[in-house]
Amino acid sequence: MQTQPALSMWLVPFSLLGVALPAQTTAVDTVSGHVYQDSNGNGKLDPGEQGISGVRVTDGVGFVTSGADGTYTIRIGADPTVPQRSAQTLGVCWPTGLWPCGPWWVRLSRIADANAVDFALRSEAQKLPFIYLHMTDAHESFNTAHLDFAEFVNALPPDVKFIIDTGDSYRPKSAEAPFKRLFFSTVGNHDTWEAPDPPPEGRYGAWTDRLGPVRWSFDHAGIHFVGIDVVDENKPAAMVDWLERDLAAVPRGTRIVLNYHYPDLSGDERFTRLLRDHKVEIVHAGHDHAYSWSDGTPALVRAYHWQPPGTCNLAVVSTDRIDIGVYCIGCKNTPGRHSRRCPMDWVGHILSGSISPLFTQLHTLDPGPLTGTRTVKLTDPHVFVLAKIDPAGARRVALRIGTGNTPLEIAFTGERLVVDGASVPFALRPGQQTLDLTVFAHRNMLTVWANNYFFMEKPVVFARAGEVSITADGGAAVIESMTVQEVKADPDNSSRTYSCGCGHGSLRRVP
Numbered sequence: 001m002q003t004q005p006a007l008s009m010w011l012v013p014f015s016l017l018g019v020a021l022p023a024q025t026t027a028v029d030t031v032s033g034h035v036y037q038d039s040n041g042n043g044k045l046d047p048g049e050q051g052i053s054g055v056r057v058t059d060g061v062g063f064v065t066s067g068a069d070g071t072y073t074i075r076i077g078a079d080p081t082v083p084q085r086s087a088q089t090l091g092v093c094w095p096t097g098l099w100p101c102g103p104w105w106v107r108l109s110r111i112a113d114a115n116a117v118d119f120a121l122r123s124e125a126q127k128l129p130f131i132y133l134h135m136t137d138a139h140e141s142f143n144t145a146h147l148d149f150a151e152f153v154n155a156l157p158p159d160v161k162f163i164i165d166t167g168d169s170y171r172p173k174s175a176e177a178p179f180k181r182l183f184f185s186t187v188g189n190h191d192t193w194e195a196p197d198p199p200p201e202g203r204y205g206a207w208t209d210r211l212g213p214v215r216w217s218f219d220h221a222g223i224h225f226v227g228i229d230v231v232d233e234n235k236p237a238a239m240v241d242w243l244e245r246d247l248a249a250v251p252r253g254t255r256i257v258l259n260y261h262y263p264d265l266s267g268d269e270r271f272t273r274l275l276r277d278h279k280v281e282i283v284h285a286g287h288d289h290a291y292s293w294s295d296g297t298p299a300l301v302r303a304y305h306w307q308p309p310g311t312c313n314l315a316v317v318s319t320d321r322i323d324i325g326v327y328c329i330g331c332k333n334t335p336g337r338h339s340r341r342c343p344m345d346w347v348g349h350i351l352s353g354s355i356s357p358l359f360t361q362l363h364t365l366d367p368g369p370l371t372g373t374r375t376v377k378l379t380d381p382h383v384f385v386l387a388k389i390d391p392a393g394a395r396r397v398a399l400r401i402g403t404g405n406t407p408l409e410i411a412f413t414g415e416r417l418v419v420d421g422a423s424v425p426f427a428l429r430p431g432q433q434t435l436d437l438t439v440f441a442h443r444n445m446l447t448v449w450a451n452n453y454f455f456m457e458k459p460v461v462f463a464r465a466g467e468v469s470i471t472a473d474g475g476a477a478v479i480e481s482m483t484v485q486e487v488k489a490d491p492d493n494s495s496r497t498y499s500c501g502c503g504h505g506s507l508r509r510v511p
Helices: 140-152 207-209 236-250 267-275 347-352
Strands: 030-037 056-058 064-065 073-075 089-093 098-100 105-107 119-123 130-135 158-167 183-185 214-221 225-228 255-259 282-285 292-293 300-302 313-317 322-328 359-365 368-380 383-390 396-401 410-411 416-419 424-426 435-442 445-450 454-461 467-488 495-501 504-511
Touching: 056 073, 056 267, 064 073, 089 214, 089 416, 183 225, 225 236, 236 267, 313 424, 322 424, 359 368, 396 435, 410 445, 416 445, 416 454, 424 454
Parallel strands: 030 119, 130 158, 158 183, 225 255, 255 282, 282 300
Antiparallel strands: 030 073, 056 064, 056 089, 089 105, 098 119, 130 313, 214 225, 292 300, 313 322, 322 454, 359 467, 368 467, 383 435, 383 467, 396 410, 396 467, 410 416, 416 424, 435 445, 445 454, 495 504
16 A cells, blocks of 8 residues: 655646646635637737637536637536535636647636636647557656656657546656646546545645646547546546536547546446446556456556556557557666566566467578568468568568458558557667567457567457568568467367466457
8 A cells, every 4th residue: 555645746737737826815606717719829818819619618517618709607616526615626628629728727726816717729630540648557656757758758759649647646746847748637546635634625635736637528639538536446426427517518429538547437327327328438547557458338448557667558549449559668678677567578478378388380481681572371360470670771561460452460660660550659769670579469369569668459350361471661671580380279269368477467368
């Protein structure tokens, strides 16, 4: 059990707020202001800047919508989870095509003028596919690793849009400053202040003082993102009420991504009905300090505890699916740097563990230059591939499994890794020359490790017979080594789980 941190350890989120607002000593009952198009991006409502109509503003209890001129007025509702009104927050829920360029939320105790709480938005072209990152359970470890993470995140291309943090977020005061992308955080069980000595503002008082709203939502490229306060198996009635109001305003058929800390989809009939009726696509969670995802509607995706060198999930949002991968930050292909929970540390367990009895025929390609395509014929589509390829002069290197016009493909372009259509930022790190791929295709699941710091597992459809091929396009590559191991189907034709051997995760296989 982690101990609660001193309040001095909490991040003061001025980079999220944009400015430090003067504190006010009395709670406000009603707040008014503008939602406006910030033409010059300075975060201030200047003469001539136009209001934006139809944008929702929430106090975490109810919602109002900005009028034709962008103005809104909201009467602050009572939230039993944040009993002191001064500890509540006010935030804007922007639609697709807009993005904040100033404060997107403010704590009521920091409002200087209750009649002039304005939210600055700018127009932004948003389209699919795009990527966001999901991290969780930083605890104190983020204090020493956040600079490595910031360096990694800031070097990512523009299609990586924002970061979702699902709780237990003991971030240092300077943590937000280095990041060029917004954090959207949800409350964890260690982010609350409990009896016997809670502050007068209740269990969420420290959170809203330092990190932001306990409930928020926004749209990006047609996807509706929501953050709520689920810190244990209980689902607060105030939260369910707010979620019901939020989703009621979302057009039917909108894809929804829900974010909270405790990885549980049950426990409250109204809550589960909302997820089912609105067909929530994915729930991101944390708490268990282990990576996993489950099939179904919604899919439940958990991220790792942020333990140096640190891991984070990435989500590639395309028109018909969201593919989940994992980056291990800071490993730099160095043995022994991985957390025992890191999927990049699972390969040895799998090779020596429960799938080895399923290996059958072994194929080996001779090392040497690669131009065009070299192929291994298979009697079964289930395979385990180990490949070390020097891209050398090739513009693109592709490993394909299966025959026909649409084989499964893992391709490397120098700056991206494309796994069955999911394109993610990936480059060889300084000092590396070899693309090191481990690919396991079995039981309608494709698992890919790349260079000891990227991992992706996704359901696929296999042909009943086929081949494995390696291709170099636009120049010559070099095969340093490559083996293809055929894998027998499960003898009982059932689901199978391959344990990583660490007790904190597994590779699931489904029929």
